[in-house]
Amino acid sequence: MITATKPFSPPLEMFQDKVSEIFKNKWFTNHGPMVTKLEQNLKKYFNVPYLVLVSNGTIALQIAIKALELKGEIITTPYSYVATTSTIIWENCIPRFADIDPITLNIDPLKIKEQITSNTKAILATNVYGYPCDFDEIKAISNEYGIPVIYDNAHGFSTKFKNSDILNFGDISTISFHATKLFHSVEGGAIVCQDEKTYKKLLLLRNFGHTSPNTFDGVGINGKMNELCAAMGLVNLNFAEEICKKRKSQWLFYKDKLSDYPINSMNYNLTEIDFNYAYFPIIFESETKLLNVIKHLEKNNISVRRYFNPSLNTLNYIPIKDECPISEDISKRVLCLPLYHDLTVEEQNLILTKIKEIC
Ligand SMILES: Cc1ncc(COP(=O)(O)O)c(C=O)c1O
Known part of the structure; x- marks a missing residue:
């Protein structure tokens, strides 16, 4: 798992x-x-x-x-x-x-x-x-x-x-x-x-x-x-530096392996920014595609997170409704790939293989 x-x-x-x-x-x-x-x-x-x-x-x-x-x-x-x-x-x-x-x-x-x-x-x-x-x-x-x-x-x-x-x-x-x-x-x-x-x-x-x-x-x-x-x-x-270093290499690994695929990941401008590479979100072309990928990953014992979903302006306790079409759209199509210190390169490769089987 x-x-x-x-x-x-x-x-x-x-x-x-x-x-x-x-x-x-x-x-x-x-x-x-x-x-x-x-x-x-x-x-x-x-x-x-x-x-x-x-x-x-x-x-x-x-x-x-x-x-x-x-x-x-x-x-x-x-x-x-x-x-x-x-x-x-x-x-x-x-x-x-x-x-x-x-x-x-x-x-x-x-x-x-x-x-x-x-x-x-x-x-x-x-x-x-x-x-x-x-x-x-x-x-x-x-x-x-x-x-x-x-x-x-x-x-x-x-x-x-x-x-x-x-x-x-x-x-x-x-x-x-x-x-x-x-x-x-x-x-x-x-x-x-x-x-x-x-x-x-x-x-x-x-x-x-x-x-x-x-x-x-x-x-x-x-x-x-x-x-x-x-x-x-x-x-x-005591381990902060080691954790951050590993996270960066895992993030760059995903980024590199997804570069020839029609899957959107983040393209950050890092001018003047020393980034922590904490999460690896990917954005699919449609919610249907995202749901198919999640189903396929789950069948293969890989869990991912719809992070962030839903768009917060749509929560049922919001007193004044504000429309936010970009957030509403992206939050339906985004998921974060597993990313944590113990995640191995083999596991990252398996996750990518399973995603590519659907995309
Ligand atoms: C953006 C954001 N704000 C606030 C929180 C709340 O933090 P905590 O879980 O420590 O209460 C979280 C937690 O995941 C978060 O992701």
Whole structure:
């Protein structure tokens, strides 16, 4: 069986050593030494001014929206994982969708501009598959209209733009360390911001609003990462470079082998971008073709993921319907090929052979 994703598993003894330390300390959660160390190490790894670890990438988005005190419409991308939209609704804001660029699959700045009204309070954009949004254009819009930008950078571990980590863009940027991500802490996430005032707010929001054991400032939530997850993160960080290197070679292998086939894969412009090659999406000519390929792969014990599907503007709980024809079309025809650290060249070849049998 070839699965769509598989978590990176570090040597068990390395994780066991950390777990032994946790048991010795008897400190399982509430900002223990593992979380503190992982926060320091990731801050250094990303070279960001402020970083707050949280329990997952979804709560990271919720806390980001809370920290910016957003109430009203947020312009967002229809092409992302459901959490990008559901967090907006969960925080009692209204998502307004701006369609995507058909080449990068990221939100199109021109479409953002078309959606701006006096009700617009912010932009929430995803760096889809780890590829940066058009940061310069989005920054110009943000400045022109005086609205903040949140980047959902769940996929973007270790991508750089103009030599700066991708997390350094926007007012707030979030990341997921879910087990399926390039770098993971089983469950986990982080929020990055650029100023101390926002950082202090993030700390309060993550921890029930505690300013001391018996005093509170505002409504907070439990967004804390626990020590076991942080331990996994600390161990996995030792392998980050190796994981990224392998991912790039696997990505380029797929790209090369598909080059003589009528199958669309991503043609990224990598000028000024140090890309993380986290996912390998392919886009078929029709949904029927995609469904036939999935059926054939499943018959051969290969599972793939329709990622992203559906287009988020079509979710049944969206209060205002916005049409996004590009996202609606692509999300019906896209799937991500298996891509994870343990995937072998033989498995990649088998996947490609089976796809080519249908295409
Ligand atoms: C684009 C995007 N945003 C948000 C999330 C949510 O992250 P988490 O699963 O850590 O809550 C994910 C997770 O897969 C994602 O892909």
